[in-house]
Amino acid sequence: MKFTDLQLSEDILLAVEKAGFETPSPIQEQTIPLALEGKDVIGQAQTGTGKTAAFGLPTLNKIDIDNQAVQALIIAPTRELAVQSQEELFKFGREKGVKVRSVYGGSSIEKQIKALRSGAHIVVGTPGRLLDLIKRKALKLDGVETLILDEADEMLNMGFLDDIEAIIERVPESRQTLLFSATMPEPIKRIGVKFMKEPEHVKIAAKELTNVNVDQYYIRVKENEKFDTMTRLMDVDQPELSIVFGRTKRRVDELTRGLKLRGFRAEGIHGDLDQNKRLRVIRDFKNDQIDVLVATDVAARGLDISGVTHVYNYDIPQDPESYVHRIGRTGRAGQSGQSITFVSPNEMGYLAIIEDLTKKRMKGLKPATAQEAFEAKKKVALKKIEREMADETIRSNFDKFKKDAVKLAAEFTPEELALYVLSLTVQDPDSLPEVEIAREKPLPFKFAPGQAKGKGGRGGRDRDRGGRRDGDRNRDRGGRRGDRNDRNRRDDKFKRDNRRQDNKKPHQRTSSEKKTGFVIRNKGER
DNA sequence: AAAAAAT
Incomplete structure (x- = not known):
C-alpha cells in the first residue's frame, strides 16, 4: 500500500511525496479512505504513528480553494500543539x-x-481563544464541513467539555466529525459519540496501547534521592535530547534550576510562562539549543520533536493516560526511545495502575552509582582532552581519583573534568590544581538531601566558609554540557584558565580539599 | 489533585 493508492488529489500527493512519505501508517491507511467518504471517524493509534496526517490529509483534500469560508476546524488542548498542527x-x-x-x-x-x-480555509485553535473570536464575530463557523478534536479524550474531559460544547453549537449539524487520540477511555468515548453520526471506530493494535519502540523502565527511589539518581542516570544515558516531566509548575521551575546548576542545557515549559517564552523554548529545543526540556503535562501530548531519545518521569503521572502520552514524546516515526519513571515507595500503586492500562510491564532499573556516572563522564572528558591536545598521559590522571573524589566528580560536567585533569598535568603535584567553576546559586532546597537529613546547611553558613563545600555532595555548579554549540566557549575557558594559573599564588589547601583533590570556588572569587 | 484553556 502506497499513499498513491489512497484517493487523494494530485497536489496533496505531491506535498506528501515532498515530505518524504511513501507508505501510509496503519492508522492512515485505515482512516483516510473513511474520512474521504465523509464518514465520522474515531481514530485511535499509538503515539507517533501519524495521526495528524491521518485526519489532516483527507481534510485538506476536501477543501474548496475558491470557497473563502472556514471549512475545517481543528481544536487542540495546548497552544504549542495548535501551532504544530497548523x-x-x-x-x-x-x-x-x-x-x-x-x-x-x-x-x-x-x-x-x-x-x-x-483568508482561512482551515483554523486550528485552543478552546478559549476560539470562543473569544466567535464572540467578537471574527470567526464564523457556519461554513465548517469538518470538525476535528485532536487529543479527543482530553478535549472531552471535564475542564474542556463546556467550551467544546459551546464551540460545537456553532458548527453546522451537517458536518463531518473526526476524533483522534492515542487514548480513548470508554466513558469519554461515549461522550464523544454524542457529537457524531454513526462513527466508525478505528483502533490500531488493540493489544498495545503504548508505542512498541519505547523501552519502558522504572526506578524505585526515595523522594530525597531522586534528583541525584536522575542526573547520574542522565550522565550514563547521554541522551541526545530528553524531556523531564514534573508534577507541578513550581516543581518544573525547581528542576530546571537544579539541572542548569548541574551543567545541563535545560529549559522549562509550563502554563505560567508567557507565550513568547513557551514558543521560544520549544523552538530552541527543536534547534538543539537546549538538550533537556523540563515540562509539566503541557508538553505531554502531541508534540512531535525528532531526536528525543529519553523521557524521564521525574514525578510519576497520577493519570495513567498522561503516562502513555508523555512517553510517546520519544520513539516516534519508527525511531527507538526510552522512558524512565521514578517511583517513590509510597507511589508504587500508581505504577500498578499505569501497567494495568498499558498492559505492559516496565522493567525495574537500579540507580546508577556515582562510579558509573563518573566513568561515563570520564569517557566524554577524555575525548575532549584528546581533541584539544593529544596527550595520552592525561588518561592516567583519572586513575588517581579516590572514592570521595569520584563522588564529587560524578557531579562535574565533562568539561570541568577535562579542565581539572588537564590542570593536573601542568601543575606540580603539591601546588593547587585550579578549576574555575561558575557556581552561581545553591541548588533548590528540595534537591539537597544533606540538608533534608539535617546534616549541614547550605546558603549562608557555607558561604561564610568561603563558599568551599567540597565535602558536601550537593555542590552546585554552572558550566555547560554538550559539545554541539559551545565549542568556542569551551576553548576560551581552557585558555582563560591556563592563563590565570600562570600568575597565581598557591592556595593553602583545607583538609577536605586534600582529601578529594578538588578546589571549588564561587564565581568571581580568587 | 494538577494541568490545560480568554483577558
Whole structure:
C-alpha cells in the first residue's frame, strides 16, 4: 500500500511525496479512505504513528480553494500543539494553496483576527481563544464541513467539555466529525459519540496501547534521592535530547534550576510562562539549543520533536493516560526511545495502575552509582582532552581519583573534568590544581538531601566558609554540557584558565580539599 | 489533585 493508492488529489500527493512519505501508517491507511467518504471517524493509534496526517490529509483534500469560508476546524488542548498542527497542515496543503491559520491565547488577538480576515480555509485553535473570536464575530463557523478534536479524550474531559460544547453549537449539524487520540477511555468515548453520526471506530493494535519502540523502565527511589539518581542516570544515558516531566509548575521551575546548576542545557515549559517564552523554548529545543526540556503535562501530548531519545518521569503521572502520552514524546516515526519513571515507595500503586492500562510491564532499573556516572563522564572528558591536545598521559590522571573524589566528580560536567585533569598535568603535584567553576546559586532546597537529613546547611553558613563545600555532595555548579554549540566557549575557558594559573599564588589547601583533590570556588572569587 | 484553556 502506497499513499498513491489512497484517493487523494494530485497536489496533496505531491506535498506528501515532498515530505518524504511513501507508505501510509496503519492508522492512515485505515482512516483516510473513511474520512474521504465523509464518514465520522474515531481514530485511535499509538503515539507517533501519524495521526495528524491521518485526519489532516483527507481534510485538506476536501477543501474548496475558491470557497473563502472556514471549512475545517481543528481544536487542540495546548497552544504549542495548535501551532504544530497548523505547521504540518500548511506543509501538506501549500501545493494546493490551502490557507491554514492557528489561533490561541497568550498572543495578540488583533494579529490573529487580521490573519483570519486575509483568508482561512482551515483554523486550528485552543478552546478559549476560539470562543473569544466567535464572540467578537471574527470567526464564523457556519461554513465548517469538518470538525476535528485532536487529543479527543482530553478535549472531552471535564475542564474542556463546556467550551467544546459551546464551540460545537456553532458548527453546522451537517458536518463531518473526526476524533483522534492515542487514548480513548470508554466513558469519554461515549461522550464523544454524542457529537457524531454513526462513527466508525478505528483502533490500531488493540493489544498495545503504548508505542512498541519505547523501552519502558522504572526506578524505585526515595523522594530525597531522586534528583541525584536522575542526573547520574542522565550522565550514563547521554541522551541526545530528553524531556523531564514534573508534577507541578513550581516543581518544573525547581528542576530546571537544579539541572542548569548541574551543567545541563535545560529549559522549562509550563502554563505560567508567557507565550513568547513557551514558543521560544520549544523552538530552541527543536534547534538543539537546549538538550533537556523540563515540562509539566503541557508538553505531554502531541508534540512531535525528532531526536528525543529519553523521557524521564521525574514525578510519576497520577493519570495513567498522561503516562502513555508523555512517553510517546520519544520513539516516534519508527525511531527507538526510552522512558524512565521514578517511583517513590509510597507511589508504587500508581505504577500498578499505569501497567494495568498499558498492559505492559516496565522493567525495574537500579540507580546508577556515582562510579558509573563518573566513568561515563570520564569517557566524554577524555575525548575532549584528546581533541584539544593529544596527550595520552592525561588518561592516567583519572586513575588517581579516590572514592570521595569520584563522588564529587560524578557531579562535574565533562568539561570541568577535562579542565581539572588537564590542570593536573601542568601543575606540580603539591601546588593547587585550579578549576574555575561558575557556581552561581545553591541548588533548590528540595534537591539537597544533606540538608533534608539535617546534616549541614547550605546558603549562608557555607558561604561564610568561603563558599568551599567540597565535602558536601550537593555542590552546585554552572558550566555547560554538550559539545554541539559551545565549542568556542569551551576553548576560551581552557585558555582563560591556563592563563590565570600562570600568575597565581598557591592556595593553602583545607583538609577536605586534600582529601578529594578538588578546589571549588564561587564565581568571581580568587 | 494538577494541568490545560480568554483577558
